[in-house]
Amino acid sequence: MPEEEVMSIPPVDAELALAEIHARRAQVVGANLVPGWFWPGTAGLMLLFVLAVESGVTWVVATGTILYVFGLSALIIGVVRHARVQVRPALIGVRGALAIAGFALLLVAAGVGLGFALEALGVPFPATVALIPVALGLIVGGPRLMAYLRRVMLARPLAGN
Template sequence: MDPIDAELALAEVRARRSQVIDANSIPSWFWRAIGVLMVMFTAAVESRRPWLVAIGSVAYGIGLATTILLVVRQAKVQVRPSLIGIEGFLAIFGFTIVLVGIGVGLGLGLEAAGVGWPATLAVIPVAFGLAVGGPRLMGFLRRLMRSRPLAGDR
């Protein structure tokens, strides 16, 4: 195979890999939907009204299941976990820990200060963090996956 054909073949493989990565990225609307569902559910539970807790729980369950199903149904193939590597794992883990820390810390602080609806108020910045940070995390993971060598570990 001459060098030009080899280069063209590699370019085609890179293009196909990018298509697979893009086809399986979690869309931006997913993060916003999860954030809205979290705030709605937390407010329903924190209302301490049994009928509202029941309605909020059912709505959350249906909303979460629907949101996840829509994302899963759009995925055409599955990206190998080794493609994100330890860097990707640490980014996902760090993102999660930061949001959990913000939510729990703020909620406990608001409750200690005697503020009403502390969990609901604490989950709002977490939902905002998901809506803004989720798409950025996905962008980082896409760049990370594209930077991996074409011949990975087998």
């Protein structure tokens, strides 16, 4: 039985194929990050909700809650429709997961800490006032977090771990 012929791929074809794989991966990663409009939308809804709750007026609280629920649902549906495929958690890795958790914890700690401090000082609507820098943090930090996650995902080896 004759030995099998080894197929040789010219280096230029291998380079082109690898470049195509990298381009496709960048396209998939970019298609699945949270879009920029999500951050200001979420920040605005949070401000609306907290202000409504702090008003203490029953109908304002109810209306604000309904608007928040429907608004956030619409944002999430928009994000889900924006994403054409789902990114596997392994692609984000530990660094990406820690970045997401750190971002969320930083914003929560800043908002809660500032809110309690403002309440102790007797500032009216302390939670709403404390949420303003948190909302700005979402608007500015959210896209930066997405850029970081994109870099993390694109830096992962093509073959996985």
